[in-house]
Amino acid sequence: MKQVFSIVAGACLCWLATPAHAQFPLSTVDQAAADRGAKLYSTNCARCHGDDARGTPNGPDMTRSEAVLHDRRESLHGKELGPLLYTLPGHSYHFSDAQLNDLSNFLDFQIGKVLRSGYNDQPQDLLSGNAKAGEAYFNGAGTCTQCHSPTGNLKGVASKYTVAALQQKWIFPGVGFGVKLRRQASVTTPGGQTYAGDVVRIDDFNVTVRGKDGVSRTFSRTPGTKVAVTDPFAGHNALLRKYTDADIHNVTAYLETLK
Ligand code: HEC
Ligand code: HEC
Numbered sequence: 001m002k003q004v005f006s007i008v009a010g011a012c013l014c015w016l017a018t019p020a021h022a023q024f025p026l027s028t029v030d031q032a033a034a035d036r037g038a039k040l041y042s043t044n045c046a047r048c049h050g051d052d053a054r055g056t057p058n059g060p061d062m063t064r065s066e067a068v069l070h071d072r073r074e075s076l077h078g079k080e081l082g083p084l085l086y087t088l089p090g091h092s093y094h095f096s097d098a099q100l101n102d103l104s105n106f107l108d109f110q111i112g113k114v115l116r117s118g119y120n121d122q123p124q125d126l127l128s129g130n131a132k133a134g135e136a137y138f139n140g141a142g143t144c145t146q147c148h149s150p151t152g153n154l155k156g157v158a159s160k161y162t163v164a165a166l167q168q169k170w171i172f173p174g175v176g177f178g179v180k181l182r183r184q185a186s187v188t189t190p191g192g193q194t195y196a197g198d199v200v201r202i203d204d205f206n207v208t209v210r211g212k213d214g215v216s217r218t219f220s221r222t223p224g225t226k227v228a229v230t231d232p233f234a235g236h237n238a239l240l241r242k243y244t245d246a247d248i249h250n251v252t253a254y255l256e257t258l259k
Contacts, residue, residue, distance in 0.1 A: 028075065029109045037106025040099055053110040063114045064240035068107050073174060078104035079203065126163045127253055129246070134254025137247055144251075147235060150258050158259045167252045171240070174233035181232040185209045190224030199229060 042051065048059030055061030062068050071080040078100025085093040085100075095103065138144045148154045161169055174181070182198040185207055189195075197211035201218075207227050208218040219225055231237075243251075 033102045033105035034109040037102035063111045066237045072108050077101045129249030129253035131253040134250035158256045183231045186228045188226040
């Protein structure tokens with residue numbers, strides 16, 4: 001039940017992962033909010049981001065947007081989305097907090113659909129990819145070998161999960177069951193004291209970290225307070241926008257060979 005991380009030259013990441021039972025994360029979607037969000041979304045966003053939020057040539061796939069995923073993972077209910085919607089080029093939406101919460105629930109619901117797609121409906125579709133092409137992608141364009149090796153930390157990974165769970169794990173390793181790694185923050189107070197630990201909560205005004213002693217401390221983000229955050233899933237999240245649907249099928253087919 002222990003995770004071991006060792007960063008050696010070349011940034012090899014090794015761990016002993018806990019076998020997890022295949023199951024999907026419990027949905028935290030508020031369905032009434034998601035329904036209201038769907039209306040806002042279809043009027044304002046769908047023409048560019050697609051009816052199902054999976055993107056069009058005019059706008060990226062929302063279900064693979066780092067900002068949207070982060071909003072979901074930290075249960076921010078639109079707090080991360082809000083500022084983006086008036087600062088992104090071409091976006092000048094000023095939604096109320098309630099509307100942002102609705103939009104966020106709608107996007108969360110859509111992500112859930114993507115995670116589950118093919119699971120209940122057509123499980124066989126998940127293995128329709130080409131394992132050889134997936135292997136090439138893993139070793140090449142996918143840059144997976146920066147952090148993984150099929151004989152190292154991904155040895156036997158296919159035996160740990162069902163196909164659907166395996167696919168979810170490699171696309172969204174930071175979401176759902178069995179996730180042990182947390183974002184880390186190091187806070188240096190104006191007095192020069194440093195506190196480091198798991199991020200419990202962070203926004204523009206405050207940051208709460210839980211140290212090794214298990215104690216959570218909250219700091220105001222005054223100008224003299226330095227906060228450095230590291231996200232163990234940043235590498236994965238950055239890849240999300242690169243995958244094509246074909247890459248996803250191929251990589252899943254390849255990983256499934258790592259029994
Ligand atoms: C006219 C087309 C258009 C409309 C309408 C539109 N967007 Fe976008 N959106 C884009 C484009 C293009 C980008 C990529 C912008 C960039 O990367 O600079 C984008 C980026 C985003 C991102 C950041 C994605 C990322 O890379 O993480 C979010 C979030 C987003 N849009 C949400 C929305 C929401 C929510 C709505 C509706 C309220 C909306 N957009 C309406 C075209 C549009
Ligand atoms: C920048 C480093 C990095 C890159 C690049 C990267 N990963 Fe990961 N990957 C991680 C980390 C960190 C985890 C989480 C490990 C944990 O939770 O113990 C992870 C988890 C996984 C898991 C789940 C393993 C398990 O035992 O549960 C799979 C499968 C996976 N990644 C596949 C891939 C694939 C395929 C690619 C390339 C498309 C890739 N990763 C790219 C760092 C990376």
